[in-house]
Amino acid sequence: MSKDKQKDITPKPQTWKTFRAFVLKESKHILRDRRTMLILFGLPVTLMLLFGFAIRTDLNDVRTIVVTSSMDETTQRVISALDASPYFSIVGTSPSGREAESVIRKQEADIAIVFSPRFADNRYRDASVQILTDASDPNMGQQYAIYAQSIIAGTIESLYNKGYPVETPSLVSTNMLFNPQMLSAYNFVPGIMGMLLILICAMMTSVSIAREKERGTMEVLLVSPVQPLVIIIAKAVPYMLLSIVILATILTMSFFVLDVPLEGSILSIVGISLIYILLALSLGLLVSNLANSQLTALLISAMIMLLPVIMLSGMIFPIESMPKILQWFTAIVPARWYISAMRKLMIMGVSFTYVLKETLILIGMTLLILTISLKKFKTRME
Amino acid sequence: MSEIVISVRNLTKRFGHFTAVNNISFDVYRGEIFGFLGANGAGKTTAMRMLCGLSYPTSGSGTVAGFDVMRKGEMIKRHIGYMSQRFSLYEDMTVAENLRLFGGIYGMSRNEIKKKTELVLNELGMEQQRDSLVKSLPLGWKQKLAFSTAIFHEPGIVFLDEPTGGVDAATRRQFWQHIYKAAERGITVFVTTHYMDEAEYCDRISIMVDGKISAIGTPDELKHKYQQSDMNGVFTLLARNSTRNE
Numbered sequence: 349m350s351k352d353k354q355k356d357i358t359p360k361p362q363t364w365k366t367f368r369a370f371v372l373k374e375s376k377h378i379l380r381d382r383r384t385m386l387i388l389f390g391l392p393v394t395l396m397l398l399f400g401f402a403i404r405t406d407l408n409d410v411r412t413i414v415v416t417s418s419m420d421e422t423t424q425r426v427i428s429a430l431d432a433s434p435y436f437s438i439v440g441t442s443p444s445g446r447e448a449e450s451v452i453r454k455q456e457a458d459i460a461i462v463f464s465p466r467f468a469d470n471r472y473r474d475a476s477v478q479i480l481t482d483a484s485d486p487n488m489g490q491q492y493a494i495y496a497q498s499i500i501a502g503t504i505e506s507l508y509n510k511g512y513p514v515e516t517p518s519l520v521s522t523n524m525l526f527n528p529q530m531l532s533a534y535n536f537v538p539g540i541m542g543m544l545l546i547l548i549c550a551m552m553t554s555v556s557i558a559r560e561k562e563r564g565t566m567e568v569l570l571v572s573p574v575q576p577l578v579i580i581i582a583k584a585v586p587y588m589l590l591s592i593v594i595l596a597t598i599l600t601m602s603f604f605v606l607d608v609p610l611e612g613s614i615l616s617i618v619g620i621s622l623i624y625i626l627l628a629l630s631l632g633l634l635v636s637n638l639a640n641s642q643l644t645a646l647l648i649s650a651m652i653m654l655l656p657v658i659m660l661s662g663m664i665f666p667i668e669s670m671p672k673i674l675q676w677f678t679a680i681v682p683a684r685w686y687i688s689a690m691r692k693l694m695i696m697g698v699s700f701t702y703v704l705k706e707t708l709i710l711i712g713m714t715l716l717i718l719t720i721s722l723k724k725f726k727t728r729m730e
Numbered sequence: 731m732s733e734i735v736i737s738v739r740n741l742t743k744r745f746g747h748f749t750a751v752n753n754i755s756f757d758v759y760r761g762e763i764f765g766f767l768g769a770n771g772a773g774k775t776t777a778m779r780m781l782c783g784l785s786y787p788t789s790g791s792g793t794v795a796g797f798d799v800m801r802k803g804e805m806i807k808r809h810i811g812y813m814s815q816r817f818s819l820y821e822d823m824t825v826a827e828n829l830r831l832f833g834g835i836y837g838m839s840r841n842e843i844k845k846k847t848e849l850v851l852n853e854l855g856m857e858q859q860r861d862s863l864v865k866s867l868p869l870g871w872k873q874k875l876a877f878s879t880a881i882f883h884e885p886g887i888v889f890l891d892e893p894t895g896g897v898d899a900a901t902r903r904q905f906w907q908h909i910y911k912a913a914e915r916g917i918t919v920f921v922t923t924h925y926m927d928e929a930e931y932c933d934r935i936s937i938m939v940d941g942k943i944s945a946i947g948t949p950d951e952l953k954h955k956y957q958q959s960d961m962n963g964v965f966t967l968l969a970r971n972s973t974r975n976e
Contacts, residue, residue: 367836373820373827380822564816571782571812571889572835573804 367561370582377556378586381535384552392544392594393601399536400606407435415448415462422507423463425575426477429503430461435495435652447598448480458482459492459644461500476583510714533606538690539663541598542683545621546628546657551649553632556583558645561636576725584629590623602694619688620707634721657683708717733760734865735887735918736781741790741799743776750776752941753790758920758934760886762790763913765932766922769969774922775815775891775942781920782889783807797884804852808836809916811880811888815895821865825856828875829882836883850878853911870901874908881912888912890921899927906931926962937968944968 377385412430416423430436437456442448448460462478471676479496483489557580560566567577595618602608610617631653639645658664661683667675678684689706691699700707737757737869743751751773758764768774779785781794783803792799796810826847829949842922843911851857854874873893881888890909894902902925909931913919921932930950936946945952945968949961958964 353903365837366835367832373831376823376827377820563821564814564818565820567814567816568812569835570784571807571810572832573812573837574835668925707810 362471363575363578365584367578370574370579372558374583374586378590388459388548388552388590388594389597391547392540392597395540396537396598396601396606399540399542400533400602400689404526407491409437410435410459410492410495411439411457412436412496413439413448413451413460414441414462415445416441417443417463418463418467420467422504423467425507426500426503427463427602429499429697430496433499434497436499438657445478445480452480452482459496461496503627525710533602534695535691537606537608537686538665538694539661541621541690542624542661542663542687543654543657544594545591545600545625545686546631546653546683547649548594549587549625549628550632550653551646552587552590552633553583553629554635554639554645554649556587557633558639559641561614562641580633580722580725584633587629588625591628592622592706594623595625599695608694609697610694611655612693613700616700616703617693620686620689620703620710623707623710623714624682627682627710627717630714630718630721634717634723637721637724656681661687661730663687682710682713685713735759735760735796736764736792736794736920737895738781738792738799739790741777741780741792742788743773743780743785744788749941751780751787754938754941754943756936756943756946758887758918760918761913761916762932763919763921763931765929765935766907766920766928766938767935767965768922768938769924769972772938772972774938776893777938778851778889778922779922781860782810782812809886811883811885813876813880813888813890813893815893819864819872819879822863824860824863825851825860825867825875826860832879838883846882850882853908854878858890870897870904871962873897873901874905877908878903884915885917887918887920890919892924894920894923894925894928902944904927907932926960926965929961929965937965939968939972942972 378388406568414423414427427438431438436459439449442451442460445460445462448457448462451457452460459482460480460481464476464478467475467477474665477500479488479493480494481496504517560569570576599610599614599617603610630648635645635648635652639648660670660678660681662678663683666682667678670678689703689710692703692706734757735757735862738757739755741755742749742753754777766774766778776785780787780799781792781972783799783806785793786803787799794806797805798807799806810892820831821837823831828845829850830843833846838846849859851860856871859867859871863873867875877888877890877893880890894905897905904929909919909921921928923929932949934946934948935952935954936943938944945955945964947955952964953959953961956967957965958967
């Protein structure tokens with residue numbers, strides 16, 4: 349092989365062939381690791397079902413007790429209206445407000461509706477309804493009260509207006525735009541997308557690069573004529589494809605199982621998601637520059653990605669009610685912008701121009717992180 | 731003398747104030763098995779990294795496979811093979827898949843890879859293990875496989891960084907059979923080790939102490955020069971003067 353004089357022109361390794369060999373290798377790593385596969389496909393489905401069905405902030409059969417001294421027609425109507433609604437179910441009656449309170453304290457009911465004595469007879473004078481609610485969870489307590497109030501007011505109004513002229517047309521009316529049934533899935537689905545995509549792309553890429561460093565295979569690759577850039581891109585491709593599959597899974601599940609509308613154009617939703625996936629991949633690359641072992645990569649990813657995404661992206665806690673400093677801080681959390689864009693597109697069905705700001709911010713962040721991580725990656729290798 | 735494939739003059743590498751490799755010069759000839767000895771921290775790995783095109787020398791000059799280490803690192807990479815200290819094949823891939831991947835990395839065609847795979851498996855006596863995952867093989871086999879992978883693309887020079895760590899002397903001897911075969915084919919072998927029995931197997935060795943080469947020659951020449959009965963004695967004598975902490 350080396351008998352004749354060394355040839356001047358040696359075959360240059362074809363980048364495309366090498367690239368394909370690498371993508372194949374990377375796919376094998378993913379497909380052969382049962383734990384990875386489980387995380388990749390189990391996590392999205394589980395989270396969707398969990399958030400979609402188990403963790404709901406919308407009301408469902410809230411246990412209600414009624415306090416009334418006289419079962420007249422009006423109270424009867426109100427009670428059956430409450431019971432008929434999907435939100436409340438009457439679990440009993442109680443003679444006094446004080447006793448109702450103790451029932452709530454014993455966790456046997458969540459809300460008590462207290463009618464003033466001889467409610468129907470006094471309806472033009474001082475008839476009143478008091479709502480006692482368990483506000484140990486303030487958000488839920490408030491919701492119980494609002495729902496109950498609207499049902500009670502609606503029933504009484506329709507009852508008394510029958511045959512009578514409307515005396516006091518209500519001045520304030522509330523209209524729940526975009527989510528009239530106030531389903532929490534509408535709120536969670538964009539949040540889960542924001543969390544899962546960054547989790548899978550960033551965590552998986554950083555761990556897989558760290559694994560090569562840990563096992564020493566990275567050293568061998570670097571001594572080979574392959575460009576480091578090719579190694580990195582080849583690593584990203586399978587995860588990118590997987591993310592697209594996961595994105596499709598989430599969207600299909602949310603549409604068919606959780607009845608979340610996909611109002612906006614699918615093209616914009618997918619387009620912005622792709623930018624976000626790219627951003628997550630670059631973040632993963634950045635993390636892998638800092639971490640030399642899989643465990644470190646995992647911890648750093650969790651620290652800098654999972655926590656801010658859950659706490660500061662508006663996924664669970666509304667950004668508007670945070671202190672000003674935290675609100676500013678949320679601006680650097682990419683998931684915040686992604687989730688906001690997805691909410692607008694999926695639920696409100698706005699056109700692309702309304703999410704232009706979010707899109708531009710995401711593109712800017714992607715370019716910045718990608719540049720930093722590629723620069724760092726190169727210098728580290730020398 | 732036959733053709734020179736590695737030639738180094740006054741090669742130096744500094745990290746801040748620390749001089750890891752201090753002004754080393756040597757030549758290695760085609761088909762030679764060149765042992766590169768030194769205690770931990772003597773600068774072996776740093777020197778080897780410069781020769782492999784992984785890091786730039788601070789000063790000095792050198793050529794590997796006819797290419798300048800300062801400017802042609804990328805060209806060097808195409809003409810060498812490398813086996814790292816840590817066993818470094820992909821454990822979750824089969825024997826054949828590992829060979830195919832590294833063949834692909836070095837730009838070999840599918841046909842070449844196929845032919846060469848048969849050859850290598852036959853030589854290693856591992857036809858039965860073709861489709862076994864690498865993690866199921868014993869360490870000695872893995873090391874032989876890693877060596878075959880490093881020379882799969884028939885490089886001019888192969889660099890072995892402590893290739894036989896963690897196996898017994900009998901397994902090391904088997905491993906060296908493969909090194910001899912490669913050298914007979916004209917592949918120059920540059921090997922670092924701290925097993926002195928391995929040092930005896932080399933054609934020529936150099937001993938590094940504190941970043942400098944303090945002795946170079948055939949094992950017999952060195953034993954004669956330092957009046958020692960084996961390489962262990964030579965090494966201990968030279969390393970005693972080390973001021974660096976191990």
